[in-house]
Amino acid sequence: MNLLMNVRVLSLLAALLTLCQVTALVVALVLGENPGPFLGSMLTGAVVASLYFLTGSAKPELHARDGILIVGLGWAMATVLAGLPFVYGGWMGWIDSWFETASGFTTTGASILRDVEVLPKSQLFWRSEIQWLGGMGILLLAIAILPFLGVGGMEIMKAEVPGPTKDRLVPRVATTARILWVLYAGLTVVNIMAFMGSGMDFLEAIDHAFTTTATGGYSTRNASLAAFSPTIQWWCIFFMFMAGANFLLHYRLFMRRDWGIFKDPELRTYFGITVIVSVFTGVVLMLMQDKGLELAMRHAFFNVVSILTTTGYANDDFAQWPMFLQVILLNLMVIGGMAGSTAGGVKIIRLVMVWELFLTILDRLMMPRRIARPKYAGVIIPPEVMEGSLILVVVFLLVMLLSVIVLTAVGLDFTTAFSASLACIANVGPGIAKVGPLENYAFIPDAGKLLLTITMIAGRLELFTVLILFFPRFWKGE
Amino acid sequence: MNIIIIGITPIGEILAKYLVEEGHDIHVVDPNPESITQLLTQVDVRALQGDVSDLAILHEAHIHSADLVMAVTNSDTRNIVTALGLHSLAPNAKAAIWVRDEQFTTNTHIWNGSQLDRAILITPERNALNLVMDLLEIPMAFEVTSFLEGQIHIAGFRLLDDSPLIGKQLKKIDKNQDNRTLVAAVERDNETIVPDGEFVFQSRDRLYLPLLAGRELSSAFAFLGLEQSHLRMHKTRHLIGGGGRMALHLAMKLEQQGFKPTLVEKDRQRCEVLVARLTQSRILQGDVTDPALLQELIDPSTTYIALTGNQEINFMSSVLARRLGSGRSITMFDNEGYIALSAFMGIDAAVHPNFTAIGQIMGLLRPCDVQEAQLMLGGKLEAVLIRLADTAPLVGKILHQADMPKGVIVAALVRDGQLLLPDGNTQFKAEDQILLVSSRQNKSKRKIRQLVLAER
Numbered sequence: 001m002n003l004l005m006n007v008r009v010l011s012l013l014a015a016l017l018t019l020c021q022v023t024a025l026v027v028a029l030v031l032g033e034n035p036g037p038f039l040g041s042m043l044t045g046a047v048v049a050s051l052y053f054l055t056g057s058a059k060p061e062l063h064a065r066d067g068i069l070i071v072g073l074g075w076a077m078a079t080v081l082a083g084l085p086f087v088y089g090g091w092m093g094w095i096d097s098w099f100e101t102a103s104g105f106t107t108t109g110a111s112i113l114r115d116v117e118v119l120p121k122s123q124l125f126w127r128s129e130i131q132w133l134g135g136m137g138i139l140l141l142a143i144a145i146l147p148f149l150g151v152g153g154m155e156i157m158k159a160e161v162p163g164p165t166k167d168r169l170v171p172r173v174a175t176t177a178r179i180l181w182v183l184y185a186g187l188t189v190v191n192i193m194a195f196m197g198s199g200m201d202f203l204e205a206i207d208h209a210f211t212t213t214a215t216g217g218y219s220t221r222n223a224s225l226a227a228f229s230p231t232i233q234w235w236c237i238f239f240m241f242m243a244g245a246n247f248l249l250h251y252r253l254f255m256r257r258d259w260g261i262f263k264d265p266e267l268r269t270y271f272g273i274t275v276i277v278s279v280f281t282g283v284v285l286m287l288m289q290d291k292g293l294e295l296a297m298r299h300a301f302f303n304v305v306s307i308l309t310t311t312g313y314a315n316d317d318f319a320q321w322p323m324f325l326q327v328i329l330l331n332l333m334v335i336g337g338m339a340g341s342t343a344g345g346v347k348i349i350r351l352v353m354v355w356e357l358f359l360t361i362l363d364r365l366m367m368p369r370r371i372a373r374p375k376y377a378g379v380i381i382p383p384e385v386m387e388g389s390l391i392l393v394v395v396f397l398l399v400m401l402l403s404v405i406v407l408t409a410v411g412l413d414f415t416t417a418f419s420a421s422l423a424c425i426a427n428v429g430p431g432i433a434k435v436g437p438l439e440n441y442a443f444i445p446d447a448g449k450l451l452l453t454i455t456m457i458a459g460r461l462e463l464f465t466v467l468i469l470f471f472p473r474f475w476k477g478e
Numbered sequence: 479m480n481i482i483i484i485g486i487t488p489i490g491e492i493l494a495k496y497l498v499e500e501g502h503d504i505h506v507v508d509p510n511p512e513s514i515t516q517l518l519t520q521v522d523v524r525a526l527q528g529d530v531s532d533l534a535i536l537h538e539a540h541i542h543s544a545d546l547v548m549a550v551t552n553s554d555t556r557n558i559v560t561a562l563g564l565h566s567l568a569p570n571a572k573a574a575i576w577v578r579d580e581q582f583t584t585n586t587h588i589w590n591g592s593q594l595d596r597a598i599l600i601t602p603e604r605n606a607l608n609l610v611m612d613l614l615e616i617p618m619a620f621e622v623t624s625f626l627e628g629q630i631h632i633a634g635f636r637l638l639d640d641s642p643l644i645g646k647q648l649k650k651i652d653k654n655q656d657n658r659t660l661v662a663a664v665e666r667d668n669e670t671i672v673p674d675g676e677f678v679f680q681s682r683d684r685l686y687l688p689l690l691a692g693r694e695l696s697s698a699f700a701f702l703g704l705e706q707s708h709l710r711m712h713k714t715r716h717l718i719g720g721g722g723r724m725a726l727h728l729a730m731k732l733e734q735q736g737f738k739p740t741l742v743e744k745d746r747q748r749c750e751v752l753v754a755r756l757t758q759s760r761i762l763q764g765d766v767t768d769p770a771l772l773q774e775l776i777d778p779s780t781t782y783i784a785l786t787g788n789q790e791i792n793f794m795s796s797v798l799a800r801r802l803g804s805g806r807s808i809t810m811f812d813n814e815g816y817i818a819l820s821a822f823m824g825i826d827a828a829v830h831p832n833f834t835a836i837g838q839i840m841g842l843l844r845p846c847d848v849q850e851a852q853l854m855l856g857g858k859l860e861a862v863l864i865r866l867a868d869t870a871p872l873v874g875k876i877l878h879q880a881d882m883p884k885g886v887i888v889a890a891l892v893r894d895g896q897l898l899l900p901d902g903n904t905q906f907k908a909e910d911q912i913l914l915v916s917s918r919q920n921k922s923k924r925k926i927r928q929l930v931l932a933e934r
Contacts, residue, residue, distance in 0.1 A: 369762045369771065371749040378757045 001065050001477065004058040006073065011051040013074050013142055017081050018045030020133060021126065024085065027203070028122035034089070038122070041084035048081065065477065067156045072469050074139050075457050079105055082130050089123060095446050100127070102453045105134030106460035107342060109217025109312035109429030110420075112442045112449070117222055121203060124220045128207040134460070135214025135243070135342040136184045137161060144177035162339055162347060162462055183250050184342075188213045191239045198231040212236055213243045215342045217312030217429045224437070225302070226315040233298055233315050237305050244309030244337030245270065265377050266349045270308075270338050273348070277332065278304040281325055288322055303437075308332045310344035312429025314437030326432045330419060333426040334396070344427030344459055346396050350389040353381055357390070395463050400425050403455050410445045420444070424452045425459035479503070479843060480544045483523075484530045484560055485551030486513040488812060489576060489602060492832045493548060493839060494521050496857065500843070505539035530560055533567075541568050546842065550576040550600065558582075561597040573597040574839060580604075580727065600838055602831035603724050606810060609829040610728060610783060613808055614716075616695065617708040620684070620827045623837075623852040625863050629897060630890050630913060631689040632662060632854065632861055636821070639681050641703035649675030659701040660899050662686045662889040662915040663859055668818060670858045670917040672885045684821075686854065688889040688913065690897040714805070715779050716740065719766035719795050720786030721752045724810070728785065733758045740775060742766050766795040769802065776804045784809040793820065800824040817856035833857060847931050849911065853918070860918045861889065864930050868908045872929050878902035883925045886916040 018041075025038040062070070083101035086092040092100060096112045103110045104127060116124065133141065137160040157173055161180075191209035196202060204220055211218045221227040225236055242250075249267060252258040261267060282300035285291050291299065299316040306313045307329045318326060336345015356374035363372045373380045381389075400421045407417035412434070419431025420441070430437040441449065458466035468474045479502045483490050486508040494504055494517065504523040507530055508514055514525040528535035530551070541547065547564055549557035557575040564573050575597050577583055583601045612622045612631060621634040637643060643651070648661065663686040664671045664679075671677070679685075687698055699706055716732055718725045721743025732739045733756065740760040743749050752761045764771045766786065772795070776782065782799035784792035789811035796809035801824070809825050812832040820828050837852040840860075844851065847870070850863040866873050872880060877888065877900055891898045892911040898904075906912070914926065 363760075367760075367762065367774075369764045371746070371753055371761045371763050373750075373753050375757065380754050 001069065002059060002061055002063070004055050005060060005062060006066055006070050007051055008055040008058045009062075009070050009142075010074055010077055011049050011055065013078065013139065014045050014081060015049035015052065016138070016142055016145075017078055018042050018049060020129065021045070021082075021085070023129060024122050024126035027125045028120070031121055033120040033122045035122075037085040037087075037089035038126070040088040041081070044084055045081055048077075062156075065474065068465050068468060068474070071139055071156055071160055071461060071465055075102075075105065075461065078138055079453070079457070082126075082133075085123065085126055089120075091119060091123060095449055096442075099441065099449045099453045101130060102456050103424075103429070104130035104216065104218065105138065106427050106456040107131055107135050107211075107214045107216035107310070107344065108424060108427040108456045108460075109211070110424060110435070110441050110452070110456070111218065111429075112440060114440055114442050115222060116220060121220075125203065125207055128210040128216075128218050128220070131214045131216030131218050132188065132210035135216060136181055136247075140177045141181060143174055144181045160461065160465075162341070162344075162460075179251060179255075180247050183247055183254070184213065186254075187239070187242060187250070191235075194235045194239070195232060198235055199229060200232060208236070209239070212239045212311065212313075213342065215240060215243045215309045215311040215337065215344075215427075217306070219313065224314045230294070230298060233302055236313065237298075237301050240305045240309045240311050240313070241274065243311075244305070244341050244343040246338040246340035248340050249338075266338050266352060269352055270348050273332075273335065274301075274305060274308060277308075277328065281328070284322065284325060303329065304332065307428060308335060308343075308345075309337045309341075310426050310428045312423070312437075314430060317436065317438050319432055319436035319438070330422060330432065333422050333428045336426055344425075346393050346426075349376070350393060352376065353386060353389045354393060356381065357386060392463060395467070396425065396459075399455065399458065399463060399467075403451060406451050407444075407448050410448045412444065412448065420452065421455065424455045427456060427459050479546060480540060481505070482507065482536075482539050482541060482544045482547045484508075484547070484549045485557075485576075486510065486517050486525075487550050487552055487576075489600070489832045489835055490548070490550040491517060491521070492812065493550065493836060494523050496836045496853075497839070497843075498522050500840070502843070505544075507535055507539055530556065536567060541571070544568050544571045546572045546574065546839075548574045548576075548600070548839070554579050554582060558594065561594055572842060574600050574842060576600040576602075576835075578603055578723065580723065598838065598842055600835045602835040605834035605838070606829045606831035607724055607727055607731075609834070610724075610785075610808060610810070611731060613827050613829070614711070614714075614781065614783075616689065617711060617806070618699075618704055618826075620821065621829075621854060622827075623834075623854055623861065625850050625852070625861070625890075625913060626892065626911075629691045629892075630863075631691075632686055632852075632889065632913075632915065633689055634665075634684055634686045634854070635698075635702050635704070637679060637681060637683045637685060637702065638704070641679075641681075643679040643701070643703060644681050646679055647675070648673050648677040648679070658899055658901070659698050660688055660887075660889060662688055662861075662887050663917075665855055665858075670855060672887050672916060674884075686859065686915070688899065688915075690890060690899065692897070713779055714781050715777070717742070717775050717780050717782045717799070717804070719782065719784040719792065719799075721745070721748045721761070722785065722787050725785040726752060726755060728783065729756050729759045742771065742775070767791060767798065769798060772799055772802050776802045778803055778805045780804045780806075782807040789813055789816070793823075793825070796820075796825045797823045800826070814856050830856070858918055859915065861913060861915045863911055863913050866906060866908055866910045866912060866930065870908075870930055872906050872912075873908045873910075875906055876902075877904045877906070880906075880929070882929070883920075885920045886914055886926055889913045889915045 021038050021042050025035055028035040079102040083097035086097045099112055139156050139160050188209050191213055192205045195205035207220050225233055249261045252261050278301040282297040285296040302315045303318050336347050337343025339347045339349045353376055360372045360374045363370055403421035404417045415433040416435055420435045423431035481502050482505045483494055484507045498521055506523050506525045509529050511527050514527055518525055526535050526539055549560035554577045561573045561575045577599050583604050612624055616633050619633040622631050624631050661673055664673050665684040696706055716737055716739035718739055718741045721741050729739045738758045742762045742764050744765055746763055749761050749763045782804045784796045786792055792809045792811050793816055796807040799807045806826045808827045810829050812830050833853050840851040847864050848862055849865055852861050888900045890913040891900045
């Protein structure tokens with residue numbers, strides 16, 4: 001392992017985060033709010049970033065282990081550094097700030113704030129921006145704008161971009177990262193314009209567009225999106241859906257005019273699940289809660305898309321819905337969005353692959369001589385990808401159950417513990433019962449918050465990158 | 479004509495044999511002395527032992543005066559390189575080369591402008607594959623051959639015992655003008671007959687009918703007294719024996735048509751390749767001569783197609799499939815001895831890849847008015863597509879006054895792109911394309927040629 005180089009990369013990451021806070025500082029100054037917390041935080045960041053000048057002798061080689069360590073430590077450091085404005089502003093303690101920031105960077109959207117509306121607008125802006133930075137990946141941003149990281153960039157990208165296989169759009173990792181960020185930023189800009197055109201004010205449009213395209217779910221209102229007009233809510237559904245789709249497909253459609261993407265099995269499954277579950281939910285809401293057609297469908301589509309893409313916005317308290325609909329939503333959390341998107345969960349492509357494997361095994365049972373291999377889009381799924389997908393689903397559930405055990409041990413009831421664990425590992429945010437859409441995570445004991453923070457980061461980095469850090473073999477390097 | 483055949487492969491042997499029968503002088507070049515000894519016991523050719531890259535050998539084979547050079551070694555690249563070298567060694571010779579790789583046979587445009595442009599590709603596998611597809615589209619046929627890229631087929635049908643044709647005289651059969659059916663040839667007791675009006679049908683006759691693209695098969699079926707229900711093919715299940723190149727490409731074509739064929743291949747590694755290339759097909763690892771396996775796969779809606787690399791396995795597995803109750807079995811082999819046997823053993827249809835190659839070469843050797851030629855019935859019957867030049871004696875004549883020699887029939891006519899079945903009152907015009915069917919041993923060939931070929 002090349003520790004010196006790791007430190008050097010991390011110092012750059014600190015510099016990057018410090019620079020990003022300039023925007024929040026500007027917001028504070030323009031609105032006449034106290035710039036102190038940001039100045040203090042940026043000063044701290046600058047001190048960490050100055051390590052760059054002490055590590056000039058580092059060799060630039062980065063290997064797979066370095067990539068993992070950089071991503072792991074990078075996320076740990078970013079979640080601490082970016083949370084400093086909340087601590088310096090006196091709005092949160094250290095543990096709460098770490099939870100809130102991690103929940104932001106991982107685009108979970110679970111909050112410990114009982115009342116968000118009391119925070120200054122600059123603090124809320126920074127909270128939303130954290131989510132936006134985490135959506136496409138803070139280290140991917142570093143790769144995109146710091147060219148020399150290209151050396152080990154692939155290792156970092158592998159660890160940070162979700163999905164079972166990592167395609168590069170173009171031969172160079174740095175160019176790929178840049179394209180992904182440009183598409184992401186483009187989608188955000190369009191989203192801002194859509195929100196503003198529907199009557200949101202400028203700052204809130206930016207705040208919400210940041211957390212929509214990141215599928216994060218932080219809102220500046222206690223009532224979340226229910227505080228806005230139906231038009232805005234429909235736009236929000238659209239942009240959540242877009243952000244939950246693979247950005248590789250966005251690239252092919254918008255930059256290559258490739259209409260073949262609509263044949264993509266994962267996209268079709270994603271679309272199919274969304275429409276079928278939403279319409280079903282809408283009909284149930286119409287029948288059981290006497291809602292009108294538009295209202296029922298808006299509530300259904302909004303919450304289904306919000307949960308499936310692991311955004312976590314709410315426009316209705318789905319804790320009041322029939323229990324079986326809530327259980328359906330919990331299942332959607334496991335599924336998550338598409339690979340290569342900003343969404344969490346185990347990703348649809350993995351479930352499609354596992355389903356294909358299941359069918360293949362059925363085929364072999366029926367006819368032992370049959371040679372069958374699970375295929376995706378007509379191509380055999382390479383065994384290591386298949387294994388990776390299967391084991392991820394298993395580990396996802398195991399880690400979640402472990403988290404349930406710990407949360408019940410610190411005193412939560414089962415339903416709350418279960419849905420909180422699931423909502424955090426899948427990066428959704430709200431669960432059901434005491435962590436429902438209109439509730440928050442403030443009441444959970446500190447031990448529970450720490451655990452959930454690690455769970456969120458592990459879920460965002462698709463588990464292995466974080467879990468491996470707890471195994472001695474990683475540190476021994478054998 | 480002077481012909482050089484490079485490579486004693488099965489296809490080289492069969493070409494040598496037929497070309498000698500046609501009266502050509504042949505030199506054969508092959509590095510293996512045993513193959514040469516073997517060949518010389520069967521065929522009257524001059525054989526030279528050596529490698530094709532040895533110029534001395536080629537000169538000894540009189541390459542400078544050769545009219546046709548055929549490169550039919552087992553290596554595609556060797557054949558292609560030979561054709562390239564011909565350009566300087568024998569600028570006037572035609573070249574025919576055997577290529578098997580699908581990439582070479584489909585992407586021929588990459589050769590435009592090179593010396594290979596002039597070379598004729600001998601593609602027995604591809605021809606055979608097309609014939610298998612034709613056979614699948616013409617139920618009940620036991621043999622088929624195609625002209626003008628499938629616009630005209632000549633298909634052979636067995637006359638069943640309950641056919642209304644049996645005992646009837648050909649001229650007495652009530653002919654409906656629109657849905658007329660023409661009988662091009664009949665095989666009876668190993669004898670090939672081109673029928674005239676006096677001909678009387680018997681049970682077990684095998685009839686060759688020209689089928690024109692765009693016309694319903696149902697009229698031919700009605701004529702033969704076959705059940706129309708056989709024409710409903712969408713329920714057919716395809717079982718393919720073997721997983722080689724031909725089997726793979728057949729399966730791909732069937733998948734394109736929406737079928738889900740089953741392939742049985744012995745070799746595990748090859749199975750993996752098939753699984754990777756095919757999306758809808760079922761791949762089984764196993765031996766097609768294993769009755770237990772076939773039993774599991776075969777039912778009356780199954781068409782079994784044997785395409786392994788081994789003709790004995792093809793033959794035996796087809797017989798087995800038929801015995802186990804398959805609806806139809808189609809097999810591929812080149813052994814002439816098996817051709818007569820196959821019908822006897824209950825095999826429904828067969829394709830003979832190397833015979834299609836002979837057809838390709840025959841077309842090349844005849845005068846330029848001959849556009850395509852094909853052999854049927856294991857070489858006993860030949861069909862030749864001819865374009866009538868202005869000066870051909872047949873032009874302007876009416877068929878029944880044309881004094882056509884016995885044993886020859888005009889089976890189809892193409893005029894201005896339209897496909898027609900000729901009758902006695904058809905008058906021939908210049909630029910017509912006519913399809914002549916005759917027995918290959920026909921004595922009056924010279925007379926036919928005088929009639930249809932341009933006067934020089």
